[in-house]
Amino acid sequence: MAIVLSTPQTISHLLAQKLAIPNYQRAYKWQPKHVNQLIDDIFHHRIKPCYRLGTVVLHQDKDNDVLNIVDGQQRLLTLSLLCTILNESGKLISSPLLEHKFESSVSIENLKCNAQIIAKRVGSLSGIERQELLNFVLNKCELIQVTLDDLSEAFQFFDSQNARGKALAPHDLLKAFHLREMMDSSEQSERLHHVSLWEKGINPDDNSANLHTIMGEFLFRMRRWIDGDYGIQFSRHNIDVFKGINLDKTQYVYADAILALNYAVESFNTDIARKWDRQTKNYPFQVDQVIINGKRFFEYVQHYIAMHSKLFVGEKALLNSFLNQHTKYPGCFRKGDVYVKNLFLCSVMYYYDKFGDVELEKVAQICFCWSYSLRLELQRIGIESVDNHAKARSGLLRAISKAIHSQQVLNYQPRYIQEPKFTNAMDVQASIKAMTFGSSH
Template identity: 25%
Template sequence: MDNVSSSILTFNELTELNLSIPDYQRPYVWELKQIKMLLKDIENTKDGALLGSIILHEIKRDGKTIYEVIDGQQRLTTIKLILMVLSEYKIVMENHNGYSNYLSNVSFFHKISQDNIKNNYEYIKNYLSNEDKAKDFLEKLENTQFIIVATTKADDAFIFFDNTNSKGKKLENYDLIKAFHLQAKQERHKDLQNANARYFESVINADKDNINKFLNQILNFTRKTIKQEHERTKWWSDDLIFDEFCKENLSGQSSCDYGIISDFANGVEFFEYFRKFYEMLKIIKQTDFYQKLNYLDGTGYLQNALCMCMVVFMDRFKSGNFDKMMRFATRIIYTNRLVGKSVRWESTMGSSEKIIRAIFVNNYESKIYESLDEIARECYAYEQEKIAENQIDGGKRKDYKELCKDYLNEEFKKYGILGHYVG
């Protein structure tokens, strides 16, 4: 690519670049494990050893050339902390004006960043505990080198973006997706960019363990189910998920709204899409009915399958009978809680596929229920057969049968839904 250059820079040359860490980057997440590795790498440096690659996006701003860090911010920030410690011994002041230009305008508003900066700084300060050790360490740091990949196009920078920093923490899918869409619109929508960055981070902080599940196991699988393009063995691989949510679409122009399977222009539209379906998911999980099922799913497959069906329904039938659909979907999906010793992914996803397709292909709500009624009757016959074969009745399976007798089958009956066979 003509707009991409690569070179090997010494540490001194690197610090002369006007480096910037964009707001859309993830927080500074390195902890002591990664700090110890980097310190050891530098200390063992001989003859200009490489400290990994740095990917930069070259831009012009106010007549100046600025290099936005796309990959490498964790190492570069840690080196900034090292220089801050070294400056206390005055030895760094003799070199290149104390490296005063290095990450001089970078700020860290995120609490995760601030906490890690404080902890890591204290560790580095104790590690470089005297002036002789600090001086020797600076000499070794100055002998290090970096592979620099720089491009004038942000899209090309993300092509080179490595999912794993050198000996560092693997980037989560939400880190990659967030960065892709925030960088795509930063010039036109700076205020909105910052607001979306804060919203996304607030969601991650509040629900970090579930965000990847939401993107991977709910939105991604639902989209591929409707489009009939998923492979069961690969549907949540990292590459496929990134490709699904980070497509180049119409050079940033808006496209038609096709609901959950919509494509989106880079940037603004993705975050509107994400917020819309994430808020739907929160509503589903807050319902009393969902809460009664919450403890009965050891693997999470049943809950994910139920949520997939419900977000499709809520999106497609905005004034539809939420309570009835919630119970119909539960009745069909939770057959898998009754019929075996454990819940199987394949059968659970197979059940959700049938429901999703029924919702998506029908333009009238009544037609959906006709289709689901047929599936429920098939489930009832299947339950009779399998429960007769398998008399083991412990754990969550037993708990679910009790819930059916005490509550669920009555709820299904209220909405004209054939209940579970419980023996």
């Protein structure tokens, strides 16, 4: 690993360097609890001769002397805010990081909010106390600076650091992994494009589901359930579900068909004739396919964000009327009912992924009966009950997986519930629907 530097550095020395926030970085997301915790720690340890705050990973750009922040952006920005607010004279520190042009509205709002929190926390200090605290932060607080001259290695180091226990969301770890997979086969502009879409997906501007929901409650669960495995919780411990093969490096025979399809799509889109008619072809993803590392992974996630919206979000969604008619009832927001609805939506999405809108309304009825039968059988529904129902060998997801024609899914018979265990108003309604749907198939 091409480590240029690995040594403790004072905050003063770190902030004096030419630090930059690259475009592939996630937004600044520290909440008040994180800021308050950092300030509490600093106040608690300010009598010590030295206090270490963690590690920062930097990438040294070969074309200039700028150090891009790979890991540690949240802490460095917060420390910059703290030092700037403490530094009333303006002579002890300048903070180039805060001069960065932030494009994300999330970053801007969090910086404003956290600046107010810091100002309030230190507002009661006297001038001497502020200077003493600033001196402690600048000259006695340290971060381990790890600087690498290879961006791929920097991401790998970042990945290994977080695998040892630092709390990062699984989608952040996957972003780092798949960006690293793109390093040898893509231009920087292409990587920045995918990172931009990724960050927008985390906090979408419209009513579409966010990226974490799509990955954790749909893609992760479908991929696991189809394999007959548990799909309860998506975390950093099972992100391998979204890691696959690098097409530039694999030599396995089973990958030949994937390579051929990928080549066909690339050839079509780079054909000079396509520049004339402006036609493009998207990669034909399947939810349970082998993951293609790198840009195809990013495209895969965006594809299913769009599919979820097309099926379920807004008045123009293909199943908007069905959802309004059948999934909105007194008690539909109970935790168990939310789990059942998620199972229903996953089953519909899995069918649509394979057969498109062929007989979609009829299949939605079957998916509804199969999913909501749990609501009639069980008085209390936990995610474990939904999990067991979803991965069952005789379940609907397995039937869709095996089906070659849509008619095979239409022939699936959800279990008929004759005597529900309890009969509140919601269950009577669902029971009637289940019997009505069941009698028509």
